[in-house]
Amino acid sequence: MEECQRSIGSSKSDKVTWLANQIFKAFPREVSGLKFYSLGCGCTYYQRISRDGNLDPQIGIYRDAEKGACEICMGQDEGWRDRVIDEVVIYNRQFEIDFDH
Ligand SMILES: [Zn+2]
Numbered sequence: 342m343e344e345c346q347r348s349i350g351s352s353k354s355d356k357v358t359w360l361a362n363q364i365f366k367a368f369p370r371e372v373s374g375l376k377f378y379s380l381g382c383g384c385t386y387y388q389r390i391s392r393d394g395n396l397d398p399q400i401g402i403y404r405d406a407e408k409g410a411c412e413i414c415m416g417q418d419e420g421w422r423d424r425v426i427d428e429v430v431i432y433n434r435q436f437e438i439d440f441d442h
């Protein structure tokens with residue numbers, strides 16, 4: 342039982358970490374961090390955090406390509422926050438190092 346919970350937790354955070362690294366690579370100067378929202382349907386929503394610490398109002402959506410389109414999320418742009426089961430913020434460590442210099 343314990344092992345099962347541990348493996349679920351690590352695979353979820355691995356996905357978010359991987360996605361964060363992709364976005365940090367694409368926007369190395371503009372994005373200092375990312376806020377991720379895991380939804381019960383399996384989709385991941387995220388907002389960029391700018392250099393001055395503000396959350397970007399634009400929401401990004403990530404979903405595993407192999408799972409196809411999400412019927413729950415389609416056409417429900419306004420209600421997604423009610424379905425958030427987990428939130429995590431990841432900061433760009435590379436950015437912090439640059440900032441110190
Ligand atoms: Zn969904």
